[in-house]
Amino acid sequence: MNLYRGCTHNCVYCDGRAEGYYVEGEFGCDVTVKINALDVLRRELDPNRKRTAMKPGYIMVGGGVGDSYQPVEEKYELTRKTLELLSETKFPVHVLTKSTLVKRDIDILKKINEKNNAIVSFSFSSTDETISRIFEPGVTSPQKRLGTISFLKDQGISCGMFLLPVIPFITDTKEVMEKTLQDAKEIGVDFIIFGGMTLKEGRQKEYFFDILQRYYPKYKVEYQMIYKDSKWGDAIHEYYDQLHLTFNTLMKQYKIPKRIPPKLFKDILCENDLVIVILEHLDYLLKLEGKKSPFGYAAYSLSQLKVPLSTMLYELRTIKGVGKTTEHIIQEILKTGTSTFYERLLKDEI
Numbered sequence: 001m002n003l004y005r006g007c008t009h010n011c012v013y014c015d016g017r018a019e020g021y022y023v024e025g026e027f028g029c030d031v032t033v034k035i036n037a038l039d040v041l042r043r044e045l046d047p048n049r050k051r052t053a054m055k056p057g058y059i060m061v062g063g064g065v066g067d068s069y070q071p072v073e074e075k076y077e078l079t080r081k082t083l084e085l086l087s088e089t090k091f092p093v094h095v096l097t098k099s100t101l102v103k104r105d106i107d108i109l110k111k112i113n114e115k116n117n118a119i120v121s122f123s124f125s126s127t128d129e130t131i132s133r134i135f136e137p138g139v140t141s142p143q144k145r146l147g148t149i150s151f152l153k154d155q156g157i158s159c160g161m162f163l164l165p166v167i168p169f170i171t172d173t174k175e176v177m178e179k180t181l182q183d184a185k186e187i188g189v190d191f192i193i194f195g196g197m198t199l200k201e202g203r204q205k206e207y208f209f210d211i212l213q214r215y216y217p218k219y220k221v222e223y224q225m226i227y228k229d230s231k232w233g234d235a236i237h238e239y240y241d242q243l244h245l246t247f248n249t250l251m252k253q254y255k256i257p258k259r260i261p262p263k264l265f266k267d268i269l270c271e272n273d274l275v276i277v278i279l280e281h282l283d284y285l286l287k288l289e290g291k292k293s294p295f296g297y298a299a300y301s302l303s304q305l306k307v308p309l310s311t312m313l314y315e316l317r318t319i320k321g322v323g324k325t326t327e328h329i330i331q332e333i334l335k336t337g338t339s340t341f342y343e344r345l346l347k348d349e350i
């Protein structure tokens with residue numbers, strides 16, 4: 001849910017700056033405030049409207065093109081009012097932010113958490129203060145973000161770290177990542193979601209290269225080698241493969257879940273979605289290990305089903321992509337709400 005368009009946090013790597021998102025004005029200075037967002041949401045959530053009921057799941061209050069807790073929120077309180085509205089519904093909420101302002105809304109978050117579940121995740125490119133000042137000029141320091149995670153955890157709220165994006169050659173080094181993971185472990189985050197950086201041609205790339213030239217000119221050639229022509233701004237796959245290998249190797253010491261752990265969603269999702277999410281997580285975890293996985297394709301096939309999986313317990317193998325192993329895993333999830341293979345993989349026990 002993007003309650004604002006544009007973001008004065010002004011992260012240098014932000015892809016909200018890319019032309020494809022059509023954010024108007026000067027990115028980093030101008031922000032569009034969706035002042036009718038509450039009315040629209042209230043209508044969307046009205047159970048009396050003639051529409052297919054929304055499936056149970058987390059509502060994500062984040063912002064791909066504008067942080068929901070950026071400074072303008074102090075004045076407009078759109079995020080606070082949205083949380084108030086959501087606290088009256090049965091939906092759990094996942095907030096993603098870089099701002100300590102989220103502490104202001106602890107009263108509502110606790111209310112949501114008592115009834116359903118509330119997760120607050122913070123994004124970081126690392127916990128290095130100097131690098132953050134360069135690349136995240138409008139954001140509160142990593143130390144303060146970590147302090148807010150501590151505060152929220154003390155209040156009983158589950159917290160994640162989105163280590164995303166790590167910046168090539170700057171925050172993706174073994175040393176910087178290791179320090180960040182140590183900090184995450186110390187603070188007791190419930191999970192880490194990891195990812196590399198994209199750099200789309202046009203405004204995003206030009207802005208990023210300006211700052212790179214000013215602070216890290218020696219990396220310009222390396223950047224040109226890994227960011228070639230990609231419509232989505234992806235780096236070459238060799239770079240991402242190496243990056244994920246480094247992350248996965250480091251994570252073996254810390255044993256922090258690399259996906260949202262099932263205790264946070266297994267009582268929320270409907271049975272088909274629960275199976276799909278676990279299969280997708282398995283797919284991610286196995287590929288991170290450099291292994292092949294049939295689970296992504298199976299998850300996709302299951303997502304096309306129109307009937308509950310429990311009604312076809314003995315016909316699971318008729319679903320495209322579901323072989324013997326996947327069949328057993330699905331049956332276990334339907335019976336117990338989870339899979340032992342998955343739980344062990346998630347905890348790095350395999």
Ligand code: SF4
Pocket residue numbers: 007008009010011013014015016063064065066067098
């Ligand atoms: S906080 Fe998020 S949305 Fe805002 S500038 Fe940074 S990356 Fe972009």
